[in-house]
Amino acid sequence: MEHDQAPGGSAVNGGWATDPGLPGNGIPAMAGGAPGDPAGPVGPAEPERDPRDDEDAERPSRDRKQRSFWKELPLLIGIALVLALLIKTFLVQAFSIPSDSMNDTLLKGDRVLVDKLTPWFGSTPSRGEVVVFHDPGGWLPEAPSPSSNVVVRGLQKGLSFIGLMPSADEKDLIKRVIGVGGDTVSCKGTGPLMVNGKALVEPYVRPGSTACTPDMPFTVHVPKGRIWVMGDNRQNSLDSRFHPTLPGGGTVPNSDVVGRAFVVAWPVNRWDVLSIPGTFSQPGINAAGAAVPAAAGFAGALPLVLWRRRRLLAGAGPVRETAEDC
Template sequence: MGDLAVGARSGPGGPEEPERPDEAASPAAEDAASSRNAAGPGGTGGSAGSVSDSPDAQNRGDAEGPRDGENPGDGADTAGDDAGGQQRRKQRSFWKELPLLVVIALVLALLIKTFLVQAFSIPSDSMQNTLQQGDRVLVDKLTPWFGSEPERGEVVVFHDPDNWLAGEPTPEPNPVQRVLSWVGLMPSSEEKDLIKRVVGVGGDTIECKNTGPLRVNGKALYEPYVYQGNTPCSMDDQGGQFKVKVPEGKIWVMGDHRQNSLDSRYHQNDKNEGFVPVGSVVGRAIVIAWPPTRWDTLPIPDTFDQDLSAAAPGALGLAGAVPLVLWRRRRLLTVGNPRVSGGGTAG
């Protein structure tokens, strides 16, 4: 009994009969089973058709696998072709859009250079130790468009006012450098620009005596940014000793390396008398961007936080007139009142 296996039922709802191992199914039994399977439960018999003849069966067959004579890999090949075509189209679209992206990038760079920020290279040692030769600084060009003018203590870039750079060599850039300069990614070698610190603005009186300190409207400046070993003022006859009043619309500039800077002091004989027109100012240098080890901001030194404004002539006149008026009024009251003056008769 332990060697017997469960056999097929003889019919719907019929009793199960054990199948003998040594007994093979007869051809008649196989024909009867085929007839029952073809008719199904409750069927009427008749000729047995193919399972794939019914629509439901066909759908099931399509879902389960390919029909006879159909290549099983056709669907996968079609999907692969579609994916490959989409990838090729994406690649072609990128290369078609690349010139447009380059043009947009160039236009944006040009707008940024013209209206926002421009990079400049430091070619000399005149601003040591604040700036070193080879530093790259970013210059704010936006605020001047809104009417902002240079202030005392700012480091500014300005166009050559009157041939200050005469005799300075001009390097010849290659085509790549010309393009990068045009879009503002490199400083232009053709532009004659200088960088100095603003010491005085319109209306200020700037004075240097002996070795200093430098005075603005009579107030001494404490200048820790001056190059170590230099004095704020120079003891030379070419411009180291001076006293000037800055006209409106112009500025007076000096380098932080005072004994190695051909600034306003040494151009007092040009058409601007050493002053720089505000209209020649490109913008304020706000940050050292390169090299990375030199990255730093360029704030206005604290010494310029003190009240350096020049007293207006009208204010000086008023300040001098007030004591005089008070003295005269007191004198008149004293003369006109005997009690106040100490005169009169004893009662």
């Protein structure tokens, strides 16, 4: 009996032998052998990765970063100190209010920021500004002696040098500028305070205080290059009024001014901008100061005008009389 040869098989001894590479039904097997298994040839399984190998690979990188940070830390500290020193010297410095003489504008313990940049460009103090200035001499008692502990004393000097804390021997004051060079400042009885004949309305004076002290009337002509300063707590401020026998008659040289306090920075609930009160912008307050430059300008221009007039007359030549003039 003849048998038809089916595809994929061959007749051997009256039976069918399967191809060793094919399954019994002669259909090539697919990888996986079951629905859902991946198709394609199945290769050898990859060995599982040991997580410790990844950790070993990352450890040198972490070690390098840690070593790099500790190497750079001294450089970062050095840069920060240099920047702090430059800011303190040329830009802004923090000062602590040491007394009650500026109540209620400034309270004892407040920290203010002082602008030290504008004086480098020739700016001089203006009326109404709150300024920090060095003791002109004789205004403050002797500074307390520094700590006997060498470490504490060295630390304090270092931090004060870069502006992170006040110096133990620093003798600075803070007051409000009332008059500048050329001004006339006066006050009688309880006020008002007068500048160049104009009465000041002073909302910044502590409630309950008067503009000046009845038993200390004064009239002062502020010399050029100096300022007249007073505290906002008028009955508790040893300001310009109390130093008439010192050089300058109680005025402060512009060169002793450290800078203008422009903001209360600490504590947070006391944050405020120290602006110039509007009373110092009233019309006529600069009249006395402006008269001197105007007079000087007129005196300087007069010779030039006369010289020009003589030149014009000389160029015109002699004047001829006519019949009509006779």
